[in-house]
Amino acid sequence: MATEPAPISFARGAPSLDIIDTEGLRAAADRAFTTDPAGTFAYGTSVGYKPLRAWIAERHGVSENQVLVTNGSMQADAFLFETLVSAGDTVVVERPSYDRTLLSLKGRQADLRALELEEDGVNVRAFADLLAGGTDVRLAHLIPNFQNPAGYSLSGDKRRALVALAREYDVTIFEDDPYVELRFSGESQPTMLSLSTSGEVVYASSFSKTVCPGIRVGYLVGDEDLIAKIAKLATGTYISPNMVAQSIVNEFVRGGSFETSIATVKTALAERAARLADGLRAQIPDARFVDPEGGYFLWVEFPEGTDGDALFDAAAARGLAIVKGSDFLLDGAKNSIRIAYSGVTPDEIDEGVTRLAQAYASL
Amino acid sequence: MATEPAPISFARGAPSLDIIDTEGLRAAADRAFTTDPAGTFAYGTSVGYKPLRAWIAERHGVSENQVLVTNGSMQADAFLFETLVSAGDTVVVERPSYDRTLLSLKGRQADLRALELEEDGVNVRAFADLLAGGTDVRLAHLIPNFQNPAGYSLSGDKRRALVALAREYDVTIFEDDPYVELRFSGESQPTMLSLSTSGEVVYASSFSKTVCPGIRVGYLVGDEDLIAKIAKLATGTYISPNMVAQSIVNEFVRGGSFETSIATVKTALAERAARLADGLRAQIPDARFVDPEGGYFLWVEFPEGTDGDALFDAAAARGLAIVKGSDFLLDGAKNSIRIAYSGVTPDEIDEGVTRLAQAYASL
Numbered sequence: 001m002a003t004e005p006a007p008i009s010f011a012r013g014a015p016s017l018d019i020i021d022t023e024g025l026r027a028a029a030d031r032a033f034t035t036d037p038a039g040t041f042a043y044g045t046s047v048g049y050k051p052l053r054a055w056i057a058e059r060h061g062v063s064e065n066q067v068l069v070t071n072g073s074m075q076a077d078a079f080l081f082e083t084l085v086s087a088g089d090t091v092v093v094e095r096p097s098y099d100r101t102l103l104s105l106k107g108r109q110a111d112l113r114a115l116e117l118e119e120d121g122v123n124v125r126a127f128a129d130l131l132a133g134g135t136d137v138r139l140a141h142l143i144p145n146f147q148n149p150a151g152y153s154l155s156g157d158k159r160r161a162l163v164a165l166a167r168e169y170d171v172t173i174f175e176d177d178p179y180v181e182l183r184f185s186g187e188s189q190p191t192m193l194s195l196s197t198s199g200e201v202v203y204a205s206s207f208s209k210t211v212c213p214g215i216r217v218g219y220l221v222g223d224e225d226l227i228a229k230i231a232k233l234a235t236g237t238y239i240s241p242n243m244v245a246q247s248i249v250n251e252f253v254r255g256g257s258f259e260t261s262i263a264t265v266k267t268a269l270a271e272r273a274a275r276l277a278d279g280l281r282a283q284i285p286d287a288r289f290v291d292p293e294g295g296y297f298l299w300v301e302f303p304e305g306t307d308g309d310a311l312f313d314a315a316a317a318r319g320l321a322i323v324k325g326s327d328f329l330l331d332g333a334k335n336s337i338r339i340a341y342s343g344v345t346p347d348e349i350d351e352g353v354t355r356l357a358q359a360y361a362s363l
Numbered sequence: 364m365a366t367e368p369a370p371i372s373f374a375r376g377a378p379s380l381d382i383i384d385t386e387g388l389r390a391a392a393d394r395a396f397t398t399d400p401a402g403t404f405a406y407g408t409s410v411g412y413k414p415l416r417a418w419i420a421e422r423h424g425v426s427e428n429q430v431l432v433t434n435g436s437m438q439a440d441a442f443l444f445e446t447l448v449s450a451g452d453t454v455v456v457e458r459p460s461y462d463r464t465l466l467s468l469k470g471r472q473a474d475l476r477a478l479e480l481e482e483d484g485v486n487v488r489a490f491a492d493l494l495a496g497g498t499d500v501r502l503a504h505l506i507p508n509f510q511n512p513a514g515y516s517l518s519g520d521k522r523r524a525l526v527a528l529a530r531e532y533d534v535t536i537f538e539d540d541p542y543v544e545l546r547f548s549g550e551s552q553p554t555m556l557s558l559s560t561s562g563e564v565v566y567a568s569s570f571s572k573t574v575c576p577g578i579r580v581g582y583l584v585g586d587e588d589l590i591a592k593i594a595k596l597a598t599g600t601y602i603s604p605n606m607v608a609q610s611i612v613n614e615f616v617r618g619g620s621f622e623t624s625i626a627t628v629k630t631a632l633a634e635r636a637a638r639l640a641d642g643l644r645a646q647i648p649d650a651r652f653v654d655p656e657g658g659y660f661l662w663v664e665f666p667e668g669t670d671g672d673a674l675f676d677a678a679a680a681r682g683l684a685i686v687k688g689s690d691f692l693l694d695g696a697k698n699s700i701r702i703a704y705s706g707v708t709p710d711e712i713d714e715g716v717t718r719l720a721q722a723y724a725s726l
Contacts, residue, residue, distance in 0.1 A: 020404050022396060025607075029392045033385060041383050041575040071434050071579075075601040104599055212404040214606030216434075236467055238438040242605045243577030244388075 004319065008352040010339040011321035013148060013296050018345075019268045020212045024257030025248065031255065032247040040247040046234035047227075048219070049246035055253055056219055060193065060203070065224045068231055071241045073178055073206035073218025077104060079230045079237075080202060080220060084139055084172060085110050092130070092140040092171075094122050096299070096328030096336075098148045101141060101176070113137070114330045117147065119290055121154030124161045131169045139172050144192065146179040146295020149328045149338035153293065156189045163192050166200040175203045178218075181210050181262050183294035184270035199223035207249050209296075210262050216242065217249045266294075272341040272349055273298065279353035284360055296342035299325070301335060307363060308334040314359035320352055367682065371715040373702040374684035376511060376659050381708075382631045383575045387620030388611065394618065395610040403610040409597035410590075411582070412609035418616055419582055423556065423566070428587045431594055434604045436541055436569035436581025440467060442593045442600075443565060443583060447502055447535060448473050455493070455503035455534075457485050459662070459691030459699075461511045464504060464539070476500070477693050480510060482653055484517030487524045494532045502535050507555065509542040509658020512691045512701035516656065519552045526555050529563035538566045541581075544573050544625050546657035547633035562586035570612050572659075573625050579605065580612045629657075635704040635712055636661065642716035647723055659705035662688070664698060670726060671697035677722035683715050 032040050039049065047053060048069025057064045070076040085091060087109035093102060095114035105112055113130060116123045122142055131137060142162070144154040154162075166173045175192045193203040199222070206218035220230065234241070252258060273292045280287045280300065288301040302311070308324050315322050325336030341349060395403050402412065410416055411432025420427045433439040448454060450472035456465060458477035468475055476493060479486040485505055494500060505525070507517040517525075529536045538555045556566040562585070569581035583593065597604070615621060636655045643650045643663065651664040665674070671687050678685050688699030704712060 014406050017401050017405065020400070022400050022404065025404065026393065026396045029396070030389065033389045033392070037383070037385050038380050039577075041385065041388065041577040042380065043377050043571075043576040071605060072601050072603075078600050100599070100602070107599065208406075212607075213406040214402075214404040214603075214610075216601065216603070216605040216607070236463070236470065237441050238435050238579065239463070240435075240577075240579070242434060242579040242608050244575075244579075244611070245605050245607050247577075248607070 005355075007319045007321065008348050008355065009321040009343060010341070010352050010356075011323050012343045013340045014213055014343050015209065015265065016343045016345065019265050021257055021261040021264065024252060024261060025212065028251035028255060028257060029248045031251040032244075035251075036247060040244055042243065044240035044243040046231045046238070046240055048241055049243050049250060052246045052250040052253075055250060056221070060191075060221050062221055063224070066227055067219060067221050068227050068234065069217065069219045069241060069246055070234065071218070071238070072208065072216040073176075073204045074100065076204050076218045076220045077101065077176070079233055080174065080204070081105065081108055083226070083230050083233060089138040090135055092127065092137055094142060094147065095330065096149050096325060097141070098143065099327045102328070102330065105141070112330060117150050117152060119152050121152060121158045122162075124158050124165070127162065128165055131165060131171070137169065137171045139174055140166070141174045141176060142192075143176045144189070145177055146182060146292065146297065148179070148295075149297050149323070149325070150299040151292045151295055151297045152290065153186075154189065159189055159192050159195055163195045163200060166196070167198060171200070173201045175201050177203060177205045178209055179295040180205060182266060182269060182296070184266045184273070186293035193221060199226075202226065210258065210265065211249055211252055215245050215249060217245055269294070269296070269342060271346060272344065275346045275349045276339065276341045276353065279350055283353050283357040286360070296340050298339045298341060300337050300339060302360070304335055306335040308337060310363055311337065311359055314362050315356055318355040318359055320355040320359065322356070368718075370682045370684065371711050371718065372684040372706060373704070373715050373719075374686050375706045376703045377576055377706050378572065378628065379706045379708065382628050384620055384624040384627065387615060387624060388575065391614035391618060391620060392611045394614040395607075398614075399610060403607055405606065407603035407606040409594045409601070409603055411604055412606050412613055415609045415613035415616070418613060419584070423554075423584050425584055426587070429590055430582060430584050431590050431597065432580065432582045432604060432609055433597070434581070434601070435571065435579040436539075436567045437463065439567050439581045439583045440464065440539070442596055443537065443567070444468065444471055446589070446593050446596060452501040453498055455490065455500055457505060457510065458693065459512050459688060460504070461506065462690045465691070465693065468504070475693060480513050480515060482515050484515060484521045485525075487521050487528070490525065491528055494528060494534070500532065500534045502537055503529070504537045504539060505555075506539045507552070508540055509545060509655065509660065511542070511658075512660050512686070512688070513662040514655045514658055514660045515653065516549075517552065522552055522555050522558055526558045526563060529559070530561060534563070536564045538564050540566060540568045541572055542658040543568060545629060545632060545659070547629045547636070549656035556584060562589075565589065573621065573628065574612055574615055578608050578612060580608055632657070632659070632705060634709060635707065638709045638712045639702060639704045639716065642713055646716050646720040649723070659703050661702045661704060663700050663702060665723070667698055669698040671700060673726055674700065674722055677725050678719055681718040681722055683718040683722065685719070
């Protein structure tokens with residue numbers, strides 16, 4: 001080639017700048033600095049900025065003592081795993097699942113059991129069999145909406161069945177739900193947190209997808225005793241999370257920017273997902289996938305025997321970044337990839353699909 | 364008493380709101396959101412917001428690869444300890460020292476060796492003897508300026524001697540320096556980082572005392588390999604620290620607010636420290652202390668046999684919060700207290716000293 005093509009990333013699970021409400025953030029910061037400078041600029045405590053904690057509690061219909069606001073939800077995960085998971089503990093994960101969660105759990109030497117993720121969520125039958133077989137499961141990590149990387153969502157029936165199993169076998173479900181607000185078609189399901197009656201579920205979400213990632217505000221909702229224990233760990237780790245950021249988020253969500261921001265993001269994501277799906281159908285008939293109903297990701301399976309590593313290299317040679325499916329699996333299965341459409345414009349999507357088709361044809 | 368007196372806190376090591384540059388922060392946020400929305404609102408990487416990292420590197424005369432910007436310096440400590448300190452490792456600390464650091468190291472089951480803190484810094488002779496005696500010291504935690512809780516600073520000669528010992532015996536010095544900018548009298552000394560020649564020193568500081576605590580921005584400076592290792596740990600913990608906060612700090616320090624903010628803080632601290640010292644001399648002749656040359660704290664020793672716990676209770680009964688000296692020690696010595704003058708006005712200081720004098724007289 002005479003000139004290098006401009007790089008396109010189907011790899012990065014992050015919003016493009018055009019769908020971040022910069023002006024809303026500026027106005028929220030201004031209000032935060034004016035209305036509560038003491039709460040915004042001073043040390044807080046490890047539970048987070050109190051008015052935001054109260055807003056989250058109200059949104060989930062729980063008491064404030066059940067909420068801990070953290071520096072992003074990954075930090076919340078890290079605290080939760082440090083509190084609940086010791087070396088050798090059995091932890092159920094989805095197959096595929098978010099690579100950073102898998103790495104974090106492997107780092108703690110958890111005994112990971114990957115259950116197949118189906119188009120309506122994790123294989124509940126396999127979970128029931130595992131439990132009935134006597135395996136002592138400490139924690140089950142589930143991403144119920146627009147799962148990363150697969151894009152699938154957990155059905156209402158499966159949610160209820162999972163909560164019942166967790167109660168019966170004394171398992172903690174970790175409901176990891178950062179994409180919940182990003183549904184652009186289909187029907188919403190209740191959180192497992194709202195279906196649980198006796199503390200079986202710890203819930204995590206974040207404002208990375210609804211406000212912006214750089215603000216690093218996430219949260220945990222769970223049993224009061226567990227949250228108090230994690231708050232103590234958080235105090236020892238950083239005294240208090242970022243009060244400036246949390247106060248800005250508080251003004252953002254309470255001042256009306258939240259709803260408009262979510263609407264903007266959903267409209268853009270719906271358009272991008274449709275453009276991607278149409279492109280794949282037109283240009284790569286071999287590609288199998290489910291049309292996303294929300295979120296950032298589309299999971300593509302190629303015919304068995306397709307070499308995902310070679311596809312990754314062939315795409316990279318054409319200036320297209322993708323993520324190999326094998327990054328999200330504990331074992332093998334190299335014939336899939338994850339495409340993130342959150343950070344690319346519709347025109348980039350068209351061009352990206354063309355490059356992917358060329359890469360696939362070159363194998 | 365007919366009415367409760369308004370509570371006064373000599374306990375909280377934090378600035379009062381009147382010495383935080385709220386307007387400078389507002390202007391910095393506005394510039395950050397305008398000039399670099401992509402860098403401010405998107406995910407960053409675990410090394411921190413690059414322009415701020417570059418500013419810190421330049422200020423310390425090191426390469427950018429030697430700097431990691433974190434969510435507050437406590438988080439930096441936690442990463443450093445997780446990387447360097449295993450159960451049973453010998454760690455030298457000062458006596459007294461910052462209670463949270465002691466708790467954190469105890470939590471890692473470090474073998475703590477407390478060396479006496481003298482008015483010109485840690486007892487270097489005792490450190491040399493410990494090393495000469497064959498003790499394998501992994502890390503030495505030292506707060507060189509306006510130490511928390513004692514308020515003392517490490518002399519230039521001792522700094523040079525400590526760096527030489529660290530080199531000779533292959534010890535890492537953790538130079539924990541959050542108060543360095545807050546000198547209002549006496550002569551500044553070079554950092555041990557700047558005196559070291561072969562990576563013996565890891566340096567930490569923060570913007571909590573010069574910008575504001577709620578912004579939670581701290582940093583580590585050290586050997587490139589060590590920083591790279593900690594950056595990997597940080598990625599696994601939270602992907603990226605707070606970009607919004609770090610971008611605001613970057614604009615604050617580059618836009619001139621930093622110098623004026625430090626000048627404001629130092630003027631206020633000098634006035635408060637003098638008021639406190641004068642009050643103690645006038646009202647509690649038994650109190651022994653060194654006049655602070657900077658920082659937040661003044662360490663008061665009462666005659667041997669004074670019951671610090673009873674003094675704490677007697678002060679609390681009069682609406683005055685202090686911190687017991689024993690919180691900063693691994694063992695005994697109950698006849699001292701820490702007074703923080705950073706968060707109280709001069710009038711509150713006068714009233715607080717009066718209450719303390721009454722409490723002491725009541726013992």
